[in-house]
Amino acid sequence: MRFIVETNKSKDEILQIIRDNTYIKTSVFDFPKGDKYFEGSVSENSFKICRCIHYRNSFLPLIIGTIEAHEYGSTINIRMRMAIPVIVFLVIWFTGVLAGCLIVPFTGFPMPAALVPYIMLVFGILLVIIPNRIEAKKAREKLEELLT
Numbered sequence: 001m002r003f004i005v006e007t008n009k010s011k012d013e014i015l016q017i018i019r020d021n022t023y024i025k026t027s028v029f030d031f032p033k034g035d036k037y038f039e040g041s042v043s044e045n046s047f048k049i050c051r052c053i054h055y056r057n058s059f060l061p062l063i064i065g066t067i068e069a070h071e072y073g074s075t076i077n078i079r080m081r082m083a084i085p086v087i088v089f090l091v092i093w094f095t096g097v098l099a100g101c102l103i104v105p106f107t108g109f110p111m112p113a114a115l116v117p118y119i120m121l122v123f124g125i126l127l128v129i130i131p132n133r134i135e136a137k138k139a140r141e142k143l144e145e146l147l148t
Contacts (some may be wrong), residue, residue: 001080008073058086059131
């Protein structure tokens with residue numbers, strides 16, 4: 001998911017807002033403390049953050065933002081995607097499921113068993129789309145609230 005936030009705030013103001021609401025991670029084993037809404041890293045012109053939660057959610061989107069300063073304010077280009085290990089797992093899993101969907105019609109399985117790969121395909125698609133959209137919507141609403 002990609003979107004753009006236009007604001008009349010300067011680049012420095014935006015970076016300060018992001019820093020004030022982000023727990024800056026110093027290592028992989030560093031767990032968030034306090035009441036920050038995001039965790040991640042903030043650099044000179046960009047940030048890479050995700051929503052700070054105290055439970056496991058593989059579909060939590062990674063938020064990558066770049067800030068462009070203009071004379072009238074700033075433009076923040078934001079891209080959200082899943083974590084690379086999750087994407088790799090899903091590619092492997094969907095490859096197996098799609099192979100099953102292509103092979104099952106030629107194997108002669110009885111009808112209820114023949115539907116299993118198709119059910120897994122639909123379930124997998126829904127499992128990827130719904131939780132990711134819910135989390136992306138929460139993060140987008142919070143970012144728009146903070147930056148506009």
